[in-house]
Amino acid sequence: MADTSPAPAAARRGSDYAGLSRRIAQAGLLERRPGYYAVRIGLVAALFAGTWAVFAAIGDSWWQLPVAALLAVAFGQVTLLAHDLAHGQISRSRRTSRIAGLVAGNLTVGLSYGWWMDKHTRHHANPNHEDHDPDVSPDVLLWSQKQAEASRGVARVIGPWQAWLFFPLLTLEGLNLKVASFRALRRPSLKGRTTEGLLLSAHVLAYLGAVFAVLPPTKALLFLAVHQACYGVYLGCTFAPNHKGMPVLTAEDELDFLRRQVLTSRNVRGGRLMDIALGGLNYQIEHHLFPSMPSANLRRARPIVRSYCASLGVAYAECGLLESWGQALRHLHEVGRPLRQVRR
Template sequence: MPQATLAAAESSPDGARSPGSDFAPLLRDVRAQGLLERRTGWYAVGITVNLLALAAVITGIVLLGNTWWVLPLALPLALLWARTAFVGHDAGHAQITGNRKVGRVIGLLHGNLLLGMNDAWWNDKHVRHHANPNHIDKDPDVGVGALVWTQKQAAQREGFARWLTRNQARLFFPMLLLEGIALKVSGFQYLKHQPPRERALSGLLLTAHLGLYAGLLLAVMSPGKAVVFALLHHALFGLHLGMAFAPNHKGMEMPDPDGDRWDHLRRQVLTSRNVRGAALTDWFLGGLNYQIEHHLFPSMPRPHLRLAQPLVKAHCQAVGLPYTETGLAESYRQALTHMHEVGAPLR
């Protein structure tokens, strides 16, 4: 889904902005404090610093050349790729700029060209997640895949998938090591769903990424070292992204598909979990540690999420709505416990 469509789809959820809703007073307070205003300068500095850091790591790879000592550089490269993914994520939410074309260019350059991850695929998947988080029929993030999220899903597994579900909690982090490659594969698979012109542009940028990435590694190191470096780099990248997204919703409330439809405030707050921390946590998780605020206000710039948190917590307390916030380790424990319980009937 194009970046502009993603932003538009999230800006007006059903019933969220009605004058009499529980969400309306919070929205007025957030707007009054200017927290929905863009921070284009903040993002410009962040993007520039990230690109310079990427250039520095690439320079280090070239200078080290054909030696196993180049492998440690896979770690900073993975960390910087995650920053790049966070920029693409924010561009998709129109957090960086209100100009649709500029936002689209930022998303394409950071997603398709720099990461080899199809920006259109990610936005299409992500808008459905934001519209109905943790809804078993509508959120693709809790659909049946390598992992499952309800015991009903687990009961339908057979063969190897059944064994995988029985052990999915202990296998979760090892499986994240494959996520960096899986993101690329999913991006290419999605090309067939794009209109011809978008497909051509996306395909060109994805192919250019592969050519530049492989060309760089093969130009400075032997094929064997290049393959090892690429596998290590993508494993660390996938692990990092998974660690950033895993704490957000896993183990939280899941709306009953046949039950009452929640309003915007409850749909987003009850299904989301924040992670406590300071500046390092904000950096490591790309602002996704403020998952409740992000889901309530998808277009809010990342540096404003921390500022909005006290308003959101106070409002949730005033309307009697649970506001879930844990430490990082505890968030992983809760997510893994949920996955373990899902597979319990198969054990």
């Protein structure tokens, strides 16, 4: 897919976004980086295959638990590559991106590429909008006091304490994505449901078959639990710091494309190691403004975007990883306040 965000109305000639877009294009930051992605894909493939090789070599041993954590990192890195494929960062060809995305998402990590791409497209179009962004729709967690006041069921029970439960709940995110992927197969709107279903089933059979072939049932179940828990937390550390705790928009908020993307996003500082761990998503502001920009170019785009936002008086949020989590957790705690008051 060439770009998961729709062509912004604000990109009209002379708009604020158009001015920034011209600067980015002149700097050559929208050009593809085939060499970078060839190396990155090779390293991730080596990590993924190497981890499974270590798993097979160790055999029946409790030392498999650290391997489960390492495998979670490998799964996370593959998921980040699937993300870049969905945005057309690796290839301009939609067909090539889709085939590679199905292999990386469905077959390798058990995540429906088509379902996730549709969900992520809607997120990019309206980030942190309580009516349109599926990532802040009320489910188990609540993201605005309006959602808290209207909550029912599990969300209302968890809501008062959701900040304290956030990280424990992240351990279930890997499993939640697999369940959501299989549930999405029932949707007639999902393109290539048969192919997606076959690849998801092949992943589950190969994944469980490999683990239970090497480990006895008790160790196998513990391995699966550690792997899925670490995978969920890793995904949470990759995606959640970028928007959680930033302003939640409503129907009353009328912002142009540039401000809608910048004011709801947060960058995470941390240098090259953070770039690798988060797959470039630590430059979330730049990524939301230019979704098809190769992740290797986001670092270079940052000073251009930051300076441009300063010239317009648009707030540019950036902090360290721990502080980003602090802001997210404080926001979750504040959202749950009306529910705590009801219980008094």
